Amino acid sequence: MGIETEYGLVEPGRPGANPMLLSSHVVAAYAALGPEGEQAGPSGGVPGPAVRHPRWDYEDEDPLADARGFRLDRASAHPSMLTDDPTRPAAAGPDTADAGGSVAGELVGTAVRRPATDEYEDPGAATTVLTNGARLYVDHAHPEYSSPEVTSPRAAVVWDKAGEQVALRSVRLLAQNPAMPDVVLYKNNVDGKGASYGMHENYLVDREVPFEDLVRHLVPFLVTRQVFAGAGRVGLGQTGRDAGFQISQRADYVEAEVGLETTLRRPIVNTRDEPHADRARWRRLHLILGDATLLEVATWLRLGTTSLVLWLIESGRERPAVLEPLRALRLADPVGAVRTVSRDLTLHHPLELADGRRMTALEIQRGYLEAVRAAVGDGPDAETQAVLDRWDSVLERLGTDPRSCAREVEWVAKLRLLEGMRTRDHLAWDHPRLAAMDIQWSDLRPERGLYHRLAAAGAVERLTDDEEVARAVHQPPADTRAYFRGTVVRRFGAAVRAASWDSVVLDVPSLPSLRRIPLRDPWRGTEEHVGALLEECEDAAALVERLGAG
């Protein structure tokens, strides 16, 4: 699994500044550190080593493939969906790239022609691969950090927090450079004037599960999980026309149940079928409806509960009975329910079900919890047990005393401050100071961000510690292919011509061609798998030799 975060950004005092340009300054500032400067830590933050971060390898990207089994014709795609070509919307290549490496269980490189001249690098399409295996790039006029692949919700929190540190460091680097504009980054999802930008979750799901089943079983869960996953928002409606507070940042921008688009008619379940892995075995479920969260428990519960529900649905292939309880939880109007739940701060509003009955969001969540618990049985691993216990506890307390969740659930934490301000200063919901608090809540700078003030005061529960997060800024997770990607960038950065989720392209001057190493299997390229091998290679040439010719 992994989390992508598009950060909101402004240049203080210059609301008209070009956001694409600012975003590329942010990415370029960090990329200019290079793998070595990145390792040197914030104190050694003077950019300029010779080795830059590698660029992105677009070879296997296919944003127009739809999980429902068809491929959107490129000509009929909205331009914003063409994310795989940084320079121009051209026909995508066939999606049959060599799967041979992973099937054989080895990472075997293939030869790729070395371009005679350096390819043109579009500054507006800045993109780079970090030593922790993440991707940092410009996406739709926002800097985006896509975390490396991890295998547990807790690790997802750690590398998500590492992303905040990466973004913060970019901001600090720009602030140190008098030739560059100051930029402030916000980990939120709306501007209150109609624009929304996303936090996307990615989960590796068994391809055997029919997509329709996945959608049917997942939708009621996704619609209602905002009761503990929502970040809270001041303003109602896409442009915030009506005054008030709602649970979710994203809710007003969800307009369809299922669909391919991510920038318009946003769906509850996104069908982009771009697995970044062996297509025959996996799909990458791409969820775009959630809120970016700063509270660690909120992020952990969002990823933890969602992956448990996905596990339940996968289990239904072998044990159909485990899915029986979900039949009673289907919503009559899922898209409408997203808004209803988001606006119901009492959490007691009943939602219409497909069979005519009514249940509250909390009751639907409890239905999922009980179904997962029954299917898990006795003795799950410690983190699964911890997620189940917390899910239970949070649902219980949201039903009786939501305030008791103020250290764990972001919208409750935010609302608590806003209500305090409202009461103290007698403010109506349309007062600009409340909207300012909502925005400044997610300012990444510890000295300005309201979340950070809470964290410093011990008013939120932490799951990580600062040293652990600082390590994750530089180190990849050990138990996925991100280990190979990140480690190769760190060790052999000068030779890494490009990299992507499922490939690394090495440029070894002594060889006649580039060498492309496919990483089609997310579980290969782990420390256990290649740690010793990478250790033994003193340079990229040795690595290519060890991996063999393809």
Place this chain on the structure above:
Amino acid sequence: MAGQDQRQHRREDEEPADQPEPVPAAPAAQARDAEVDSLLEEIDEVLESNAESFVRGFVQKGGQ
């Protein structure tokens, strides 16, 4: 985790039919506490002084 023993508490036995529960707990409705008071004092110091122009200037392009 401590304090998890209440799990058997189901909705059915929570709601005695006779007594209308006060709408349970929009956190909104609750009195503020000392922790919030001191947090607000801190926030006063860091919050953008011209909230209106700050909010007006926070304009983003749509993303994914």
